[in-house]
Amino acid sequence: MKNIKYLISFCFLFSLGLLVSAQEKEASMSISFDKVDEKNVCNVLVSSEDKPVAEVSVSLYVERLFGLLPIKTEVATEENGIATFEFPDNLPLNDDGKLIVLAKVEDDENYGSFEEKTEAKIGTPKDLSKLDNSGRSLAGGRDKAPIYFIIASISIIAGIWGTLAYVLLQVFKLKKLKTV
Amino acid sequence: MEEKIKNSEKTTYETFTQEEYMEMKRDLLKPLEKIGLWGKVWIGFLVTVCLLGVYAYYIQETKSKYVTVSLRDYTMWGVYISNFVFFVALSLIGVLMSAVLKLTNFEWYRPLSRIAEVIAVGAIMLAGVSIVAAMGRPERLWHLVVYGRIQSPIVWDIIVILTYVTTSLILLFIPMIPSMATLKNHLTGKPKWQMKMYELLSFGWEGTEAQWKSLKRSIKILTIMVIPLGVAIHTVTAWLFATTLRAEWDSTNFGAYFVSGAFLLGVAGMVVAIFVIRKAYNLEKYLTEMHFDKLGMALVMMSFIYIYFNINEYLVPAYKMSGLHANHLLNLFVGDEALFYWMVVLFGMVIPATLPLIPKLRKPLPLTVIAVGVVIAAWFKRYLIVIPGLAHPYLPIQDVPESWRHYTPSLIEMTIVAATFAATLLIVTLFSRFFPIISVWEVAEGKLEGKDEIINYK
Numbered sequence: 001m002k003n004i005k006y007l008i009s010f011c012f013l014f015s016l017g018l019l020v021s022a023q024e025k026e027a028s029m030s031i032s033f034d035k036v037d038e039k040n041v042c043n044v045l046v047s048s049e050d051k052p053v054a055e056v057s058v059s060l061y062v063e064r065l066f067g068l069l070p071i072k073t074e075v076a077t078e079e080n081g082i083a084t085f086e087f088p089d090n091l092p093l094n095d096d097g098k099l100i101v102l103a104k105v106e107d108d109e110n111y112g113s114f115e116e117k118t119e120a121k122i123g124t125p126k127d128l129s130k131l132d133n134s135g136r137s138l139a140g141g142r143d144k145a146p147i148y149f150i151i152a153s154i155s156i157i158a159g160i161w162g163t164l165a166y167v168l169l170q171v172f173k174l175k176k177l178k179t180v
Numbered sequence: 181m182e183e184k185i186k187n188s189e190k191t192t193y194e195t196f197t198q199e200e201y202m203e204m205k206r207d208l209l210k211p212l213e214k215i216g217l218w219g220k221v222w223i224g225f226l227v228t229v230c231l232l233g234v235y236a237y238y239i240q241e242t243k244s245k246y247v248t249v250s251l252r253d254y255t256m257w258g259v260y261i262s263n264f265v266f267f268v269a270l271s272l273i274g275v276l277m278s279a280v281l282k283l284t285n286f287e288w289y290r291p292l293s294r295i296a297e298v299i300a301v302g303a304i305m306l307a308g309v310s311i312v313a314a315m316g317r318p319e320r321l322w323h324l325v326v327y328g329r330i331q332s333p334i335v336w337d338i339i340v341i342l343t344y345v346t347t348s349l350i351l352l353f354i355p356m357i358p359s360m361a362t363l364k365n366h367l368t369g370k371p372k373w374q375m376k377m378y379e380l381l382s383f384g385w386e387g388t389e390a391q392w393k394s395l396k397r398s399i400k401i402l403t404i405m406v407i408p409l410g411v412a413i414h415t416v417t418a419w420l421f422a423t424t425l426r427a428e429w430d431s432t433n434f435g436a437y438f439v440s441g442a443f444l445l446g447v448a449g450m451v452v453a454i455f456v457i458r459k460a461y462n463l464e465k466y467l468t469e470m471h472f473d474k475l476g477m478a479l480v481m482m483s484f485i486y487i488y489f490n491i492n493e494y495l496v497p498a499y500k501m502s503g504l505h506a507n508h509l510l511n512l513f514v515g516d517e518a519l520f521y522w523m524v525v526l527f528g529m530v531i532p533a534t535l536p537l538i539p540k541l542r543k544p545l546p547l548t549v550i551a552v553g554v555v556i557a558a559w560f561k562r563y564l565i566v567i568p569g570l571a572h573p574y575l576p577i578q579d580v581p582e583s584w585r586h587y588t589p590s591l592i593e594m595t596i597v598a599a600t601f602a603a604t605l606l607i608v609t610l611f612s613r614f615f616p617i618i619s620v621w622e623v624a625e626g627k628l629e630g631k632d633e634i635i636n637y638k
Contacts, residue, residue, distance in 0.1 A: 067578065138331045139331075140329075140331070142327065142328070142330075145329065145331050146331075149330065149331060150330060153330050157339065157343075160343055160347075160405065160409065161343070163401060163402075163405055164346060164347060164350060166401075167354070167398045167401055167402055168350065170394050170397070170398045171354060171357070171383055171398070172383070173394065174357065174383040174384060174385060174391055174394060174395070175383055175384035177388055177390040177391045177394060178384050178388060178391070
């Protein structure tokens with residue numbers, strides 16, 4: 001009986017030990033930007049308990065209006081815990097002149113899923129002048145309809161409604177065509 | 181030669197004094213005399229359905245569309261818009277059965293033209309109502325005028341519908357002016373207001389040579405104008421789809437495809453209409469078996485034209501089976517909508533293209549049965565054009581709610597659709613109770629000019 005109690009206690013402690021050892025460790029990320037050979041580079045440092053962590057898959061995204069724009073996915077961190085991404089300089093910036101950059105680690109076997117966001121000022125300002133100053137076109141605004149289109153439309157509408165008015169006028173004139 | 185020129189310049193302006201004419205007049209004015217018990221029951225039924233539709237619309241607008249109808253971000257045009265397309269198609273009946281036959285001197289058009297015109301007026305009015313029923317904020321309809329872009333297909337649709345309603349009304353009304361004088365002179369026992377209405381609308385008609393000349397000229401101008409206008413209205417309706425980014429609607433074929441479908445529906449609608457009218461008002465002498473025979477042949481021709489456009493529309497993309505097109509086509513051919521789709525092909529195209537080739541099946545009853553099938557299939561065909569296409573957008577939204585992916589019209593929607601049908605039938609029924617549904621003078625003119633085919637055909 002005593003042996004059985006020992007056995008149960010041992011199993012319980014062993015399971016607890018397994019559970020504790022299988023638990024994911026805490027990790028964090030920090031995002032920084034750098035310039036290497038005239039090119040923008042984004043470095044994502046993954047660390048756990050203040051030590052860099054290697055071989056963790058990191059994906060980098062930029063937040064856009066309808067979702068996340070992937071810059072590059074699943075880049076592994078190196079010995080120094082840094083995953084390096086080449087960052088494009090032609091992304092249109094948000095209204096506040098910034099981009100929201102998001103680094104993600106998903107389902108890592110040791111550290112699970114976590115993410116980090118930061119702001120970056122790398123990109124091109126939104127240029128709406130192309131839209132504002134575009135010439136007349138079918139896709140243009142209310143006051144930007146092509147001249148030929150306006151002329152054609154008005155001619156057709158006026159021609160048809162003019163004919164209808166003429167025909168109605170003839171109806172009103174019928175009385176005058178009575179025998180006197 | 182001189183004699184020939186003289187004859188060609190001579191126009192026969194009938195005085196309609198013949199005995200035959202009097203008999204015709206008696207026959208054709210008979211439906212106006214008294215509304216029988218069944219007539220009243222029919223009108224009462226239609227009015228009830230219309231009122232139910234008005235009540236359903238009231239619920240829809242007061243309780244919000246999200247709660248009362250099944251329209252969602254994907255299927256934002258549901259059964260209302262497919263109903264709208266159906267009614268626009270039906271309204272082309274006036275173009276085909278009145279204008280085209282008249283201009284090409286098919287004399288058998290004469291007793292059909294007014295029936296076709298009144299159906300056209302009713303259908304196009306209810307097409308407009310269907311659009312308003314579908315609108316999110318109907319009180320903002322005027323914004324289309326104030327803020328609309330002339331380049332936009334929806335603005336063109338509004339313009340062309342208004343123009344077509346007006347033209348159809350005028351084209352219905354002008355040939356009725358001599359009939360108004362006939363009604364004024366020959367109807368008895370009617371209320372004062374009704375007689376006053378006939379007098380006002382007859383515009384002092386006496387049937388003088390100058391009046392006939394002016395009237396016929398006006399009719400000719402309108403008849404010519406209504407053909408491109410009718411084609412335009414349905415083409416613009418097709419462009420509403422073709423200019424919207426959906427795989428199913430990416431087609432340069434759409435305008436012609438819609439117009440050919442409308443002409444098929446027009447012929448079928450006409451067959452059903454004259455079958456009911458000749459039975460209800462005992463007009464077998466005027467709407468003869470010859471008309472069914474000719475319409476049966478027209479049905480075959482229109483079906484083949486429509487089949488041709490359908491092959492263009494479905495077979496070419498099916499050969500490529502690319503991307504989203506494949507989704508949609510497989511859904512129609514072998515997927516969820518397959519039963520619907522093949523029934524429409526069978527009843528809406530194959531049967532009307534083949535069965536009326538047998539002369540016996542061009543008799544009134546069998547042809548009407550075929551035509552009813554075509555009309556029902558035509559409604560579902562529009563449903564299949566509008567709804568499944570909307571379910572496959574080019575830019576799918578992530579994590580959409582399940583209710584966006586499927587569409588089944590709600591009770592409120594179906595009640596309003598039923599009311600639009602009832603309203604069209606009510607317009608035709610009431611019209612036939614106040615005005616001769618067959619133009620007396622047009623039929624008489626055909627007879628007096630020796631075109632006996634109209635009423636002597638067995």
